[in-house]
Amino acid sequence: MRASRPKVAIAAVAAAALAVAGCAESDREGSGGSNKDTLVFGVAGDPKVLDPSFASDGESLRVARQVFETLVRPEEGGTKVSPGLAESWEPDAAGTTWTFKLRSGVKFHDGTDFNAEAVCANFDRWYNAKGLMQSPDVTAYWQDVMGGFAANEDDTLPDSLFKSCTASDPTTVALAFTRVSSKIPAALMLPSFSIHSPKALQDYDASNVSGSADDIKYPAYATEHPTGTGPFKFKSWDVPNKTLTLERNEDYWGEKAKLKSLIFKTISDENARKQELRSGGIQGYDLVGPADVEPLKGEGFNVLTRPAFNILYLAINQKGNPKLADLKVRQALAHAINRQALVDSKLPPGAQVAVNFFPETVEGWNGDVTKYDYDVEKAKALLAEAGASNLTLRFHYPTEVTRPYMPNPKDLFELISADLQAVGIKIEPIPLKWSPDYLNATTSGNKHDLHFLGWTGDYGDGYNFIGTFFDRQKDEWGFNNPALFEKFKQADSTADQAARVALYKELNADIMNFLPGVPISHSPPAIVFGKDVTGVKASPLTDERFSTAEFKS
Amino acid sequence: MIRFIVRRLLQLIPTLFGLSLLLFIWLRRLPGGPETAILGERGTPEMRAAIRQNLGLDEPILIQYGRFVRRLIRLDLGTSISTKREVTTEFLQRFPGTVELTITAMVIAIGIGIPLGYLAARRRGRLLDHLSVGGSLIGICIPVFFLAYILKAIFSENLGWFPSSGRQDPTIGATRITNFFVLDGLMTREWDAAADALWHLVLPGLALASIPLAIIVRITRASVLEVLNEDFVRTAEAKGLTENVVRRRHVLRNAMLPVATSIGLLTGGLLSGAVLTETVFAFSGIGAFLADSISQRDYPVLMGFIMIIAVVYVLVNLIVDLSYSLIDPRVRVR
Numbered sequence: 001m002r003a004s005r006p007k008v009a010i011a012a013v014a015a016a017a018l019a020v021a022g023c024a025e026s027d028r029e030g031s032g033g034s035n036k037d038t039l040v041f042g043v044a045g046d047p048k049v050l051d052p053s054f055a056s057d058g059e060s061l062r063v064a065r066q067v068f069e070t071l072v073r074p075e076e077g078g079t080k081v082s083p084g085l086a087e088s089w090e091p092d093a094a095g096t097t098w099t100f101k102l103r104s105g106v107k108f109h110d111g112t113d114f115n116a117e118a119v120c121a122n123f124d125r126w127y128n129a130k131g132l133m134q135s136p137d138v139t140a141y142w143q144d145v146m147g148g149f150a151a152n153e154d155d156t157l158p159d160s161l162f163k164s165c166t167a168s169d170p171t172t173v174a175l176a177f178t179r180v181s182s183k184i185p186a187a188l189m190l191p192s193f194s195i196h197s198p199k200a201l202q203d204y205d206a207s208n209v210s211g212s213a214d215d216i217k218y219p220a221y222a223t224e225h226p227t228g229t230g231p232f233k234f235k236s237w238d239v240p241n242k243t244l245t246l247e248r249n250e251d252y253w254g255e256k257a258k259l260k261s262l263i264f265k266t267i268s269d270e271n272a273r274k275q276e277l278r279s280g281g282i283q284g285y286d287l288v289g290p291a292d293v294e295p296l297k298g299e300g301f302n303v304l305t306r307p308a309f310n311i312l313y314l315a316i317n318q319k320g321n322p323k324l325a326d327l328k329v330r331q332a333l334a335h336a337i338n339r340q341a342l343v344d345s346k347l348p349p350g351a352q353v354a355v356n357f358f359p360e361t362v363e364g365w366n367g368d369v370t371k372y373d374y375d376v377e378k379a380k381a382l383l384a385e386a387g388a389s390n391l392t393l394r395f396h397y398p399t400e401v402t403r404p405y406m407p408n409p410k411d412l413f414e415l416i417s418a419d420l421q422a423v424g425i426k427i428e429p430i431p432l433k434w435s436p437d438y439l440n441a442t443t444s445g446n447k448h449d450l451h452f453l454g455w456t457g458d459y460g461d462g463y464n465f466i467g468t469f470f471d472r473q474k475d476e477w478g479f480n481n482p483a484l485f486e487k488f489k490q491a492d493s494t495a496d497q498a499a500r501v502a503l504y505k506e507l508n509a510d511i512m513n514f515l516p517g518v519p520i521s522h523s524p525p526a527i528v529f530g531k532d533v534t535g536v537k538a539s540p541l542t543d544e545r546f547s548t549a550e551f552k553s
Numbered sequence: 554m555i556r557f558i559v560r561r562l563l564q565l566i567p568t569l570f571g572l573s574l575l576l577f578i579w580l581r582r583l584p585g586g587p588e589t590a591i592l593g594e595r596g597t598p599e600m601r602a603a604i605r606q607n608l609g610l611d612e613p614i615l616i617q618y619g620r621f622v623r624r625l626i627r628l629d630l631g632t633s634i635s636t637k638r639e640v641t642t643e644f645l646q647r648f649p650g651t652v653e654l655t656i657t658a659m660v661i662a663i664g665i666g667i668p669l670g671y672l673a674a675r676r677r678g679r680l681l682d683h684l685s686v687g688g689s690l691i692g693i694c695i696p697v698f699f700l701a702y703i704l705k706a707i708f709s710e711n712l713g714w715f716p717s718s719g720r721q722d723p724t725i726g727a728t729r730i731t732n733f734f735v736l737d738g739l740m741t742r743e744w745d746a747a748a749d750a751l752w753h754l755v756l757p758g759l760a761l762a763s764i765p766l767a768i769i770v771r772i773t774r775a776s777v778l779e780v781l782n783e784d785f786v787r788t789a790e791a792k793g794l795t796e797n798v799v800r801r802r803h804v805l806r807n808a809m810l811p812v813a814t815s816i817g818l819l820t821g822g823l824l825s826g827a828v829l830t831e832t833v834f835a836f837s838g839i840g841a842f843l844a845d846s847i848s849q850r851d852y853p854v855l856m857g858f859i860m861i862i863a864v865v866y867v868l869v870n871l872i873v874d875l876s877y878s879l880i881d882p883r884v885r886v887r
Contacts, residue, residue, distance in 0.1 A: 026728045026741035038724050049637050136603045137588075156603065214609040214620070215631045215853070223638070239638075240646045240732040242837045243723035263723045267835035268845075271702070272718055276835070279709045279717045400848075436589030436850060444598045475598060 036551045037260035039533065042273040042285030046242060046266045050234065051206060051222035052191040053126060056140040058542060061191045062286075063264065066246055066546055067109075068194030068228030071100055071119065072185050076545065077537040079309065079361060079460030081186055085114065085195055085229065086173075095180040095495025096163075102171040106253045108197035109233045116167030121198035123165040123175065125207055132209040132216055141192035141458075145183050180495040182463040189459050189541075200227035231257040231547035242266040257547035258535065270402075277301065283530035283551075286542075290348035290407045293526050302529040305350050308359050308522035309540035310405035311465065312454040314416065315442070315517040319478030320449035323388045330515045332382035333450075334372035336423040337416055339520055341374075346411045347523045354519035356508040358465035361540060362457070363497075364504025369512040379423040392426040396442050396451035401434035404525040405454035412452065412520075444475045459541065462504040463492055470511060477516045484510060554875075561871050565864060572863055573625070573856065577618050580852055586610055587634045587850040608634070621856065630857035635849045640857035644839070648861075649732040650720055651838035653750075654830070655823040657758030662765040663816065670773025670812075671805065677778065685770055692767030701760040701833040708756060718835035721750045757834040761827050765819040772815050776808040783807070809880050817873030821866045 045059050052064035073084035086100035106114040126142050128150045134157070136143055147158035161183070163176040177184060187193070201207070204221035211217035221227075226234045231254070232246035244264045248257045265282055267273045273285040274292055278299075288296065288303065297303045316333065318325040339353045356365055383389050397413035398406075406412065410431070417427045430448075432438040442451040453476070457464050463471075471488035473480045487510065491503040527538055535548040588604035589596060605611050609620070624631055630640035673685040709717035721727060721734050727746035730737045735754075738747025780786060781804060789799045828840040839858060846854040 020736060021739045021742060024728070024730045024737075024740040026743050040723060046636065048635065054637075135607050136600055137607070140592075154603070156599070211632065212609075213607040214617075215624075216637065217632060217639070218637050236726075238723065238729065240650060240729065240837055241720050241723060241734070242835065243719070245723065245726075261724075265719060265723060265835075266837075267718050268841065269832050269835065272705075272833055272835050275702075275705050275710050276718045279705075279713060281716055281718060281722075433848070436586060439589045439592075439596065440601075443596065444601075 036553075037258075038263065039259050039261075039284065039546065039549055039551075040243075040263045040265050040282045041546070042267045042276055042282040043264050044266070044268055044270075044273070044287050046239070047237075047244065047264075049218060049222045050224075050226040050237070051196075051218075052194045052226075053142070053196075054138050054209075054218065054222055055192065059264075059266075062542070062544075063234075063244060063246070064191040064194055064226070064228075065230075065543055066232040066262065067226050067230045067234055068191065068196070069230050070189055070191065070193050070195065071102075072188050074189050074460065074539065074541050074543050077539055078307075079457070079540055081189060081460070084189070085119075089185060091184075091495060096178070097174055097176045098185060099172065099174045102173060103253065104171050106229050107251055108200070108229055109227045109249060110197050110200050111251075112197050112199045114195065114229050115170040116173040117170070118198050119173045119195055120165035120167050121201070122195050123162065125201060127160065127162050127165075129207070132211065132213065133207060135209075135213060135216065138209060138216065141190055145187040145190070145192075180493050182461055182467070182492045182494070182500055186459040186461040186464075194228055197227040200225055229253070231255075231545075232262055235261070252547075255547070258550035259546065262546050262549075277528065277530065280530075283533050284528060284536075286527045287402075287404075288526040288528050289402075290523075290526075293348055296528055300531045302531065302533060304527050304529070304536065304538035305348075305524045306527065306538040306542070307361055307540040308350070308352065308524040309361060310454055310456040310525075311354055311357055311359065311522060312405040312412075312452065312520045313354070313357060313517045314520055315451050315453055315476055316515075317446060317448050317450075317476065317478040318516075319446040319475075321391070321393055323386065323391055324393075324449060325479075326386045326388065327515065328382045328386040329388050329391070330518075331372065332379040332386070332388075332423065333420065333425075334515060334518045335375045335382065336379035336425070337419045337518060337520075338374040339518075342412065342415050343521050346408060346415065347521055348407065348526060350524040352522050354521050355512075356466075357469060357511060357517075357519050358457075358462055358508070359522045362460055362462050362465065364462040364501045364508065366505040366508040369509045370515075371512075372515075372518070376423055383423065383425070389424055390426075391424075392428060393420070393449040394428045394430055394447070395420075396430045396432060396438065396448050398434040398438040398452065399431045401438075403454060404456050405521070405523050406452060407523065409452055442476060446475065446478055457541070462501070462507075463488075466504070466507055466511060467492065470516060479514075479516055481514060484514065558871065558875075561867070565867055568867070569860060569863060570622075573621070573860060574618065576856060576859055577621065578614065580850075580855055581610075581614055581617075583850065587852065589850075625860075630860070631853035633846075633854045634851045635846070635854075636851075640853050643842070643854060644858060644861055646732055647837055647839045647842055649734075650836060651824060651827065651831070651840060653720075653733055653735060653754060654757055654761060654827060654836060654838060655820060657754040658761035658765060658823060658827075659816070659820055661758055661762040662769050662819070665762075666766045666769030667773050667812065670770040671777050671808075673770065673774045674777035674781065682774075686774070689767035689770040692763045692770075695763065696829075697760055697763065697827075698829040698833055700763055701757070701830055704756050704760055705833070715756045716753050717756070720753050720837055721746065722753075725749055753836075757827075757830050757836050760833075761823060761830045765816075765823070768815060768819065769812060773808065773812050776811050777804060780804050780808045806880060810877065813873060813876055813880055817870050821869045824862065824865055824869065 043059050047060040047063050048057050049055050049060055055061055070084045071086040072081050075082040086102050089098055089100045091098050108114055133139055134149055134153050146161045148160045161177050161181055163178050166174045204225045205219045206221035208219045231249055231252045233249045235245040235247045237244045246262045248260050267276055270289050276282045277285055293303055316324050316330055323329050343351045343353050398409045420427055432441055442448050467488055472485055487507055491500055494500040532552045533549060534552055535550045536544050588601040592600055632639050633643055669685050673682040676682050705717045708715045725746050727743055728741045730740055734750035735747050738750055786803055789803050828844045831838045831841040843858055
């Protein structure tokens, strides 16, 4: 009798299963033991690259902050420059050479010593970058902070701010710069200036960025062998399972990590992260939706609120509608918007109305500037005075995006648009997809009148906020104000911290008088941990240190 | 048969070139480019121009296409702009997830759909028939992402029976060979890893199966009803064959032809990316990755993945065509 087809099929599958079973070696070490020393943390995206020299995305930097350390680092939970691999530092009289006293007894994950020579090897590697390593998307932060390289291969690159590195003894290193800059030393806290093991850099050919400009190939170091001095060591990156595993550095110079392993798991959907936390698959996640903050707190999860280190503003393009070049019209817009109502109803708990274009936590914030209170009548009067009572404005807002400073652009648009209509301004709404349409439309050309944009600070220096927006002529704002630009230049080249901060205060006052846009709010982003996880301090710079995380027993 | 297969494969070549040229032009027609996604709010027009120039995007489109084709001939699909890994590597790391998910969904859809459709036809007009026809209508109507959230809320968040995301528990530390996690678990005798991977497939598999299941139930039912009325079935019954034999040899087999066609098409459709299911379950496959790549304007990934998917689609349909001759000896492939 013939066997029936289903039976044949089942037999075939069983035979195939038997055939493959055990045909490959397991490379697994003994199972992890108790899960109480492993934290799985949900993140919104995969890291792009594990060598922070080449990274500019938040997820790569998050990993780098656990594996690597920088000369100086932000104080825990704040933005102030504090000791990292360097115990102390000071500039010379001219403000162009900074001497760092290094910690001794620190070892890299590969067992080699951290010392002044290692620091110089790192700075020399960045400074002497050649070929594709000079590409703007490869070394974004170096170029943002330092400008160019030892030998610029592209004429459009500016001269390098960095000049040289000298190791006078194992624990003393001097960094020389070509001019005084507001960025030093604060920018050296960026993970992109993490110190790598020179041996590992060499062994894994870390500077060998090859291929062609439209097809860049990264060396193995950048994806498989990041070697720093941090409290966690890189263990594995399981791309098919969207997880990256770090393990405790048993030879860490400071207090060792409480967790044995730390796993970052990518769950891009916000709701999915929340569901996974509730079902226990992860013990924490970042980018908590503002609407979820209170419910999660109510369920007993540890919701941490980061001090706000961002700004949401309504940008006004003076090259758009010609009426916008009139200060009275811009003042009318500012008076027309009920920012307090917006903050109370649409932003997460703890959000504040912005008075400057930078948050109160940054030195140079100025409470004594022109303020524009919500005043419909005044707005109408100003518009009438300017002969702009019949104004129609194109208002761009982004779709399919949430930013830390802007959780729900459409809701914000609706509120502000209603406020503006209430003073007689007609609004032409232009919703665009955040990337690339919206960003392109609002930062180039002059087809935009009003739009939302914002910024999250990289480090705690005011220039990183207001300098980024207003230190030169930009299509986003469409104005040319040489006096303002000159004052920015002066602030950037002032070495003395107190004098520079005084200039930032003046600049904040100038900006609020000139009113290139309306600063709206600072929103504190939230991060959540499981009910039994403690020890992590929220950082305004998203510099959370997982080495202090532990499970309550 | 071999000549048939070879001819079908040769037909692929002009198809792929035509497809690649069309895709290339369409993609470059989209406003904006990868530079905006790379820089975000940090970008200035000058920085964006520098990146465009670096990526060669400021050159004439035919020159860019020429470069793409030259690489394609060497089977090099380039490097992803956003993840910085080679497109081929990305595909090999992500496609197995989608295949596992598709197979799970199709096993569920076929395993439940064919018997249910058959029974509904046999009990036409009775309760089971109404239930399965009505149920399949619901299956088609419910948006997949909604069903996915419901399944997760019930079976994962509340009952805790199934994991709610991912392909495997990362603390297991499983060995990777082929990136088909179930297969890898069997190959390395890491039984717990294989079981865990299977466990992770259940909820997304169910969510993804809902539409194909509903379609298969309906097609099977209609097809069986049609065959039941054929003369040869009456003849077979008249000549005294048992009901079982009539059912299996005559009714089911003949009713399977349209079902097989639809299975081929449905499988191909699922393979080209279960975007929503993968997103909701944070399941690492090609669907969600492709969707991200569109918003990032990651041209190499879009070109490479769509080309490979086209090849896979042709292969799946080739297999379906070949299976016709097994189901129905009258169909000879020529």
